[in-house]
Amino acid sequence: MKYLHTFAEKCNGCNTCMSVCSQLYFKVDDPEKSAIKVSAAGKNSFALSVCNQCRVCVAECPTAAITVNKLGVVMINKTLCINCLACVAACPTDVMMTYRGGLVPFKCIACDACAKQCPTGALKIEVKED
Amino acid sequence: MSTNEAKYDIEKFKKAHKILKEFSYELKPVVKGYNDRTLYINLATLEIKEKPVPAAMKKKFIGGKGFDLKLLWDAVSGSTRWDSPENEICIATGPIAGNTNYPGSGKSLVTTISPQTGIPIDSNVGGHFGPYLKFSGFDAMEIQDKSDRDVIIYIDGNQGKIQIFEAPLEALDSHVLAEQLHEMYAANEREKQHVSVVSAGRGSEHAWIGCLNFSYWDKRRKLPRLKQAGRGGIGTVFRNKKIKALVVKYSGLTGKSNNPVDLETLQKTGLKLHKEIISLDDKQCQMRTIGTAHLVEIMNDYDLLPTKNFRFGSHPDAVKLASWVWKKYFTQNVPDGCWYGCTMSCAHGVDNFELKTGPYKGHKVLVDGPEYETVGGCGSNPAIFDPDAVIEINFYCDTYGLDTISFGTLTGFIMDCYENGILNKERTGGLEMTWGNWRAALEMMHQIARGEGFGLVAGKGVKYMQEYFAKEYGADAQFLKDIGMHGKGLEQSEYQSKESLAQQGGYYLTNKGPQHDEAWLIFMDMVNNQIPTFEKKAEALHYFPVFRTWFSLQGLCKLPWNDVEPADNAEQDEPNKVPAHVQNYVDIYNAITGEKIDKKELMLQSERVYNFQRVFNLKMGHGKRPDDYPPYRAMGPVTAEEYESRAERYDKALQEKQNINPQGKSTEEKIKLLRQYREQQYESLIDAVFKRRGWSRDGVPTVEHLKEIGMDLPELIELVKKHL
Ligand code: SF4
Ligand code: SF4
Ligand code: SF4
Numbered sequence: 001m002k003y004l005h006t007f008a009e010k011c012n013g014c015n016t017c018m019s020v021c022s023q024l025y026f027k028v029d030d031p032e033k034s035a036i037k038v039s040a041a042g043k044n045s046f047a048l049s050v051c052n053q054c055r056v057c058v059a060e061c062p063t064a065a066i067t068v069n070k071l072g073v074v075m076i077n078k079t080l081c082i083n084c085l086a087c088v089a090a091c092p093t094d095v096m097m098t099y100r101g102g103l104v105p106f107k108c109i110a111c112d113a114c115a116k117q118c119p120t121g122a123l124k125i126e127v128k129e130d
Numbered sequence: 131m132s133t134n135e136a137k138y139d140i141e142k143f144k145k146a147h148k149i150l151k152e153f154s155y156e157l158k159p160v161v162k163g164y165n166d167r168t169l170y171i172n173l174a175t176l177e178i179k180e181k182p183v184p185a186a187m188k189k190k191f192i193g194g195k196g197f198d199l200k201l202l203w204d205a206v207s208g209s210t211r212w213d214s215p216e217n218e219i220c221i222a223t224g225p226i227a228g229n230t231n232y233p234g235s236g237k238s239l240v241t242t243i244s245p246q247t248g249i250p251i252d253s254n255v256g257g258h259f260g261p262y263l264k265f266s267g268f269d270a271m272e273i274q275d276k277s278d279r280d281v282i283i284y285i286d287g288n289q290g291k292i293q294i295f296e297a298p299l300e301a302l303d304s305h306v307l308a309e310q311l312h313e314m315y316a317a318n319e320r321e322k323q324h325v326s327v328v329s330a331g332r333g334s335e336h337a338w339i340g341c342l343n344f345s346y347w348d349k350r351r352k353l354p355r356l357k358q359a360g361r362g363g364i365g366t367v368f369r370n371k372k373i374k375a376l377v378v379k380y381s382g383l384t385g386k387s388n389n390p391v392d393l394e395t396l397q398k399t400g401l402k403l404h405k406e407i408i409s410l411d412d413k414q415c416q417m418r419t420i421g422t423a424h425l426v427e428i429m430n431d432y433d434l435l436p437t438k439n440f441r442f443g444s445h446p447d448a449v450k451l452a453s454w455v456w457k458k459y460f461t462q463n464v465p466d467g468c469w470y471g472c473t474m475s476c477a478h479g480v481d482n483f484e485l486k487t488g489p490y491k492g493h494k495v496l497v498d499g500p501e502y503e504t505v506g507g508c509g510s511n512p513a514i515f516d517p518d519a520v521i522e523i524n525f526y527c528d529t530y531g532l533d534t535i536s537f538g539t540l541t542g543f544i545m546d547c548y549e550n551g552i553l554n555k556e557r558t559g560g561l562e563m564t565w566g567n568w569r570a571a572l573e574m575m576h577q578i579a580r581g582e583g584f585g586l587v588a589g590k591g592v593k594y595m596q597e598y599f600a601k602e603y604g605a606d607a608q609f610l611k612d613i614g615m616h617g618k619g620l621e622q623s624e625y626q627s628k629e630s631l632a633q634q635g636g637y638y639l640t641n642k643g644p645q646h647d648e649a650w651l652i653f654m655d656m657v658n659n660q661i662p663t664f665e666k667k668a669e670a671l672h673y674f675p676v677f678r679t680w681f682s683l684q685g686l687c688k689l690p691w692n693d694v695e696p697a698d699n700a701e702q703d704e705p706n707k708v709p710a711h712v713q714n715y716v717d718i719y720n721a722i723t724g725e726k727i728d729k730k731e732l733m734l735q736s737e738r739v740y741n742f743q744r745v746f747n748l749k750m751g752h753g754k755r756p757d758d759y760p761p762y763r764a765m766g767p768v769t770a771e772e773y774e775s776r777a778e779r780y781d782k783a784l785q786e787k788q789n790i791n792p793q794g795k796s797t798e799e800k801i802k803l804l805r806q807y808r809e810q811q812y813e814s815l816i817d818a819v820f821k822r823r824g825w826s827r828d829g830v831p832t833v834e835h836l837k838e839i840g841m842d843l844p845e846l847i848e849l850v851k852k853h854l
Contacts, residue, residue: 060473062465063323064349083385084230084471085397089404098401100394103385 001072002110002127004036006048010122013038013046017114017123024113025106032099035108036123048122051095051108057087071110072130078104138310148296150281153178157267157290163225163388163722164188168201169268171283171294173371174215174275178292183269190841194224195252195682196739197270198241199746202250205274208749212245212363213370215275221260221328221376222270225723227685228261229471230385231400232718233407234687236261236469238344244362244642245338246536246591247619249747251362251642254682256468256477257344257355258326261685262287262380265387277372284315287380297374303529303579304329304343305495307375308354312347315379323347327354328376330365331531336581337589339536339621340365343528348479350464353496356528357468357477361645362620365531383470391724399717400471407473407694415693416453421466421476422502422689423456429506433776434626434652436511438565439542440615440763441772443626447515451505455517474690476501480521487572488526489579497525500534506624507538512545512571519568526572530579535645536591539621541571543592546613552605559583592616612762618643618752627764629779630656631808632667635815638760639671641743647688648675654706668818677707679736680715691715738841741824741831745846748830748853755829758816766808770797773804780804830854 018034026033041047053074058066065080066087076087083103088096096105115123158165166183183197191200198220205218219242229235238260244251263271266287273283282297301307308327316322327345334340342365343356359365390396411417416424426448429435433443460478468477480497500508500520508514508523527534541563547553548563555562559577561570561584577585587598592614600607615622620643627633633656636649651670654660661667681688696710703709712729720726727735747753766780767773773780774797781792784800788807792800820827824835830853836842 059463060465062467062470062472082230082383082470084404085385085401086404086465086471086473089401089408089473098397 001053001130002125003053003073004050004108004110004115005124005126006050007122007124008041008046008048010120011038011046011048012120013040014119016117016119020114020117024111030099035095035097035106036114037095037097049093049095052093053110054092056092057090057096060086060090062086072127073110074107075109076104076107081105138313140310140314143297143299143310143314146297146299149293150296151176151178151294153292155180155267155290155292157288159389160265160387161389162391162724164193165264165267165269167268168197169271169292171271171273171292172275173273173277173281173294173373176294178294190738190843191742192224192683192735192739193269194222194227194685195239195241195679196742197222198239198252199250199739199743201270201272202241202243203742203746203749205272206243208751210243210750211248212243212367214243217243217367218272218274219364219367219371220270220272221263222685223260223264224683224685225388226719228264229388229390229396229400229718229722230383231396231471232714233400233403233467233472233474234469234690235471235685237681237685237687238263238359239682239685240342240359240364242362242364242367243750244364244619245366246363246593247643247752249618249642249750249752250743251364251620252682253342253359253361253364254647254687255342255344255359256346256357256687258346258469259328259344259376259378261383261469262324262326262378265383266378266380273371273373276370280372280374282311282375282377283373285376285378287378288382300374302374303331304356304531305354305525305529308343308345308356311375311377312345312354315377319352321381323349324381325377325379329374329531330368331529332579333527333530333532333575333589334365334369336586337532337578338363338366338591338594339533339540339589340367340369340531341527341533342368343531346468351479351481351496355468355477355479355496356498358528358533360533360535362642363533365533369531388722390722392721395721396718399714399721403690403694403711403714404473406696407690410694410697411474414695417474417476417689417693419462420453420457420460421478423500423505424453425502426505426510427452429625430510432652432657433629436506436542436624436626438513439511439546439613440622440626440628441546441769442775443628445510445513445515448510450515451509451517451520456500456505459517459521468687472687472690474687474694476689476693483521483525485522485525486518487522487569488576490529495525497521498528500524503624504534504538507535508541508571509538511538511542511624513565514568514571515566516568519572523568523572523575526575526579530575532575532578532589535623536621537575538624539615540588540592540595541574543595543614544574544588547595547599547605547610550609552599552603552610557584557603591619592621593619609768612768614761615763616644617760618757620644622764625650625652627652627760628766631811631815632661632670634760634765634812635667635671635819636674637764639758639816639819640675641740641747644760644764648678650674660706664814664818665822667815668822671819672822673707676733676736676740677712679740680732683735683739684719686715734839737839741836741839741841742846744825744829744831745849749849753829754853755816755820755827758829759812762805762809765812766804767801770801773797773801826854828853
């Protein structure tokens with residue numbers, strides 16, 4: 001499966017990834033609308049939260065709007081989603097995201113956009129066996 | 131799993147349809163949880179019309195069961211019987227219903243004048259029909275009068291179109307009919323989830339315990355699921371009106387379909403409960419893996435699981451029906467919510483179950499359930515300790531349109547009569563109705579479906595049989611009265627109330643009959659002794675029935691209220707009320723409707739409708755104190771065998787509560803003494819409860835009380851005055 005591997009120890013907290021992600025998918029620079037979240041985890045250290053493609057949410061979705069694509073990435077079909085947020089609650093790592101006023105949840109689809117721009121190499125798309 | 135393509139000749143069915151009536155209506159969005167209109171259909175005149183919901187109706191009746199009862203009240207008179215043309219079937223949701231965020235928000239409420247009780251019955255049922263009806267444009271629908279041929283009513287909620295048509299060829303049994311209609315109305319596989327079907331079955335045509343099946347499409351199983359509006363014979367009325375099915379189709383559901391005023395609060399509150407359920411359910415009720423069937427061994431351990439027609443509360447073989455057995459049968463790891471967004475997900479099913487009897491013998495079917503009530507009713511109560519048999523009974527009850535609770539309780543009654551010589555093989559037409567004989571029980575059910583033999587008698591329920599056996603076979607009427615587990619004509623649901631006075635009230639001081647959806651007080655009363663005095667019992671018998679009525683005003687499921695509790699619930703004041711969840715309800719109601727109610731107003735909303743229903747019973751010639759008594763078996767030991775089975779408990783009670791030394795007394799004497807005491811206790815309970823509810827000694831809501839709660843509608847005042 002393809003996923004975004006994070007190396008939090010390399011993160012310098014510049015928030016570039018959040019800008020890239022929210023701009024790509026929501027056309028705004030807004031951390032609330034980024035599928036990856038950077039948060040402070042002590043002095044000069046940061047935590048990175050992002051989907052690891054574990055598939056727990058897939059089983060939870062009542063309309064089968066969440067599926068796994070050929071590359072092993074977990075995807076949401078917006079037209080099937082009825083906005084119940086069950087997947088948000090079910091995600092063991094709290095990375096199925098929502099924003100205030102939003103209806104369809106969103107998540108990292110391992111597109112590589114943020115990783116390409118990360119100045120420290122803290123993000124990397126990798127493939128692991130299912 | 132196979133797909134259904136080409137399983138049925140849908141084109142042939144369609145060709146045989148004859149349109150009787152078409153009706154168009156204007157599509158309008160739901161605003162703050164309401165459409166402010168209802169749908170009226172008359173099957174004899176074929177009139178279809180919209181009715182506006184006046185502001186006063188909204189204020190006093192809120193929605194759901196409140197709307198149903200108001201429409202039904204206006205349609206019937208005191209002399210209306212279940213099969214009178216003016217009787218209606220009303221289906222409603224409620225302002226909160228249909229939201230996809232808060233678990234348990236998709237219930238339909240169904241009412242009619244019951245063939246079993248002669249008063250309004252109401253049933254709270256899952257499936258997608260109610261919410262789709264709502265988003266198609268109607269807060270409720272009422273169907274009056276009868277057709278002279280089998281019809282289907284179709285509502286297209288995206289086009290604003292309603293059709294009534296003759297439908298001669300589709301199946302009658304629900305598991306087939308629902309599948310046919312999902313297929314017929316979906317242009318492709320994906321559209322099947324936008325369809326919902328209401329149907330009964332062949333059994334409903336011949337029995338008074340007919341139920342309705344409300345469907346939803348299960349995308350993963352590629353089959354319709356069936357949820358039952360079980361109690362009180364609504365399916366019987368449905369088939370008496372010659373309705374084959376109701377079908378609604380609606381696409382476009384979103385988290386905003388109710389147009390709530392405060393989406394954020396709704397989402398936040400829903401998410402909070404989703405998280406609670408997902409993290410705590412495994413440690414608490416295991417609804418997500420087993421559902422209500424998790425209760426079987428708990429009830430057995432506390433001596434509360436009905437066995438042998440409620441003689442006893444436990445049985446050594448009950449482990450064969452325990453939760454871990456069901457867990458193995460139920461397909462795991464699939465979302466089993468009966469409405470979108472219910473993470474409680476308790477509506478489990480058994481897949482690929484091979485039937486051993488009846489017209490579908492050899493078929494591999496999907497069985498919805500069994501839930502606890504079915505296991506208690508169709509398993510332990512007739513002493514059928516074979517899970518396969520329980521599943522098969524469950525399946526046939528559903529597809530024939532028969533209520534599993536009534537079927538279970540009446541089967542227990544029949545087996546009891548058989549053992550006592552009131553029935554024999556000759557009288558049952560060859561059915562050997564001995565304890566545990568599931569083949570005979572199933573054959574009796576197939577007879578109901580075919581409309582023949584002893585099944586015709588059995589299907590009319592316990593009350594009918596009591597009278598029939600006394601008249602036809604000269605059986606002891608008092609004994610039949612003592613062991614016939616019904617109140618007002620409705621069979622009791624599946625808990626032992628013998629040792630809990632409060633639960634006797636919880637069952638029998640109810641509006642529709644002994645059904646556990648008003649109050650379940652056994653643990654509070656018997657196990658934890660939290661309500662020792664009459665006043666405390668009366669307070670509980672006021673609070674819980676009134677509070678729980680609110681679910682039915684809103685189109686909510688009761689289970690997410692207290693089948694999961696916040697981790698700190700036990701530390702709260704009054705943990706039995708689950709105060710944090712009650713606050714959630716206040717919050718989501720306000721978030722959707724824009725009102726500003728608090729917990730007190732929530733109770734008042736319910737209390738108005740609760741009292742209205744009581745007065746409705748009065749209108750139908752019932753609803754007074756004499757209607758509110760249990761059969762003695764619900765209160766104590768009828769036979770020596772029952773007394774002996776709990777001799778220690780009863781002897782102690784005689785000594786401690788009545789100051790009678792049991793030594794040297796015969797069991798019969800002791801039964802009599804205990805009975806006197808318990809019957810007296812029940813009288814005192816009624817006095818206390820009626821007083822707390824603001825009713826007269828006779829059980830009639832007083833004028834002052836109706837004024838106090840703001841339900842002093844002229845018609846009600848006029849009616850109660852005649853009885854005060
Ligand atoms: S969103 Fe959460 S639950 Fe879904 S695949 Fe990603 S990490 Fe797993
Ligand atoms: S919010 Fe959408 S994607 Fe998530 S579980 Fe609900 S329907 Fe599925
Ligand atoms: S708790 Fe169970 S019955 Fe209630 S709405 Fe959820 S799935 Fe349906």
